[in-house]
Amino acid sequence: MNTATFRPSACPACDAAPAAEALAGGAALPDARLLLSVPEAHCAACIATIERDLARMEGVNSARLNLTLKRLSVDAAASVGIQDVIARLDRLGYDAHELDPGTLSMTETDKQGRELLMRLGVAGFAMMNIMLLSVAVWSGAEGPTRDMFHLISALIAIPTVAFSGQPFFRAAFKGVRAGRMDMDAPISFAIILTLIISIYETLQSGEHAYFEAVVMLIFFLLAGRYLDFRARAVARSAAQELAALEVPRAIRLVNGAESTVPVVGLAVGDLVLVRPGGRVPVDGVVTAGKSEIDRSLLTGETLPVYAAEGSALSAGEVNLTGPLTVRVTAAGKDSSLHRMADLVANAESARTKYTTLAERAARAYAPTIPLLSIGAFIVWMYISGGDLRLAVNIAAATLIITCPCALGLAVPAVVTAASGKLFRKGLLIKDGTALERLAEVDTVVFDKTGTLTMGTPAPTNLDAHTDTQSRVALALADASAHPLAQALARALRDRGIRPARVDEVREIPGYGVEGNWKGQRVRLGRASWIGVAPRDMTAAYLGIGAQSDAFTFTDMLRPGAEDVVKGLQAQGKAVLLVSGDAPAAVRDLAQRLGIQDWHAEALPQDKASRISALQDAGHKVLMVGDGLNDTVALSAAHVSISPASALDAARAASDMVLLGRDIAPISDAIRIAGQSTRRIRENFVQSGLYNIIFVPIALLGFATPLWAAAVMSISSITVTLNALRLK
């Protein structure tokens, strides 16, 4: 996919359509390159473990982990499926997500980055060589020696400017044509004017030539550009990575034959098969099969819902136990997923465009550069009585000293340092302005299911059962893929319980698992099926003969949830919990975490309007959510974060993505964001200070090339060092 046209969209199917085609094309190759995101890889041991283990895997030619991008690329035979690799990594203890190599064809971005780096390298080497010659001139070379040094400098500087200065010239040309006045035009003007004057002075055996200053200016500005580019490339690749996380496909049934097609290829009336564990790809009505449906991503409800013939399903729900045949009632533009995307688009357009600090600084500063030098030129023409050469020389010195080297580095250096820090903590920044917006946050709104909780159940009353009951329950739970059954089986095994011998175990989709134990019928499943009254909490019911028993569950807290709420409250932020789930469940969680302000049974619109109301009251809101029901709120909020496990629409709508399982980095992120905004301001003050001191010197005509070079390098270095102070 072309990076220039790439835009993370709230409609996953739109992104996925070309991706799916690319994947279909790639599958024909004999050897495939599989790409996975491994967010938890962080050390030398991780690299060694993962690479060595995968190299031993059947069919794998080679595996290489890129720690910078936390991306694993596996070169393997076509027989090796991505699921095998993910399962293998899971056994090693690493979470991995599939990435779509089609979306991730990073060649365009890579090329741009390398090109910038090459220009930067050329400028750097030219700068060093010219500086060697200039030092000789500054230490007193005179006459023909000086002229020769200047001439050699010119021979190095001219091709360097022509090659390395291109990004500025091109941007300036574009800006001028569009009638904009940004930084590029004065910069290009300064570079070209100073170069021409220096060449002229060299040919006239003049005393001062500014070749090193010109090249140095380009070098520092390119360094700023490159850092800026890196930050944006990381953000862009994050967006791409997220879009690549899911390749929506559906299994279409035509006269009983299955074929896998991209979701966009489906039409109303088609029959679609949804396997247990699969996500419902379209809105539809069940025509055959019985199962249970997990709607937590759409509504925030934790309890699975029973579905049978005639039940209406929405795209994004997850089928849990039995295969379902679904007749498509709405696909593409009409589906509920798309309606949600429209709401998101509305909310996004309502969010006013954020003006970054850098933009504000540039807007204020850009016109002063040419104004000052033109002023200097006119005044000196008047003072010197029409000495054109002197006036132009002073104008050029003013131009080169006012040129915003440090200003160009002020923001990118800080943003690069901050986003690197956050990435190491497991937080990806998708939007360049997110950091500044995050710094202003005073209110944090959390979603419940999947955000503060894992969205996976954990059994609560394991001690309340006899050993026999536990053993029978384990034997039955082992036979099902239902999340409650799996959680129960895992928890029971962890307690060292061994399964009882149960024969004729079979799963009855939509109801539970049934078997034969010591001549008695045993069942694990829904209350009505066992024949007992359901409790008011999530539970799986066990029936042994006429006896019955209930295993109750609670939603597992996401690691770091307690810390993040405490941390935010300690920072003086207001913390809210807004969920679509039932009041009892929301109240429990709010009490457990110490959140006073909670709201249950919120519809997607309610969440968004609550956030809008807060923002209208002057609060800056950070929304943290993962579900489809959060997407509107995520895009309405001042800044938003979603976990990597979130639905792709939610990830697309948010500014930052939490890669790991732990939610604690969020409070750190706000602290780092605040700090980095402070650093940016400090950097502006610093680079402004240099100008206030040295511009008068230049205007008075005392500035020499040595001054220009010294000011430029000192200010750039102090600004960069200040950025690195970020803790």
Add this chain to the structure above:
Amino acid sequence: MEVLTILIPVSLFLGFVGLAAFLWTLRKGMYDDPDGDSQRILNPQYDDAPKPVKPKE
């Protein structure tokens, strides 16, 4: 001062060598994974013998 006629070309030549080396490392993708490379040095796997080169299939 005659020494300059030698020294200046030499310094320029060395500069170009450095530049060429930089461009070579750039092309070889040595800046693609700085974090990983700094960690890989701790990996003892190929300490005794270099990584065997796989024949191209």
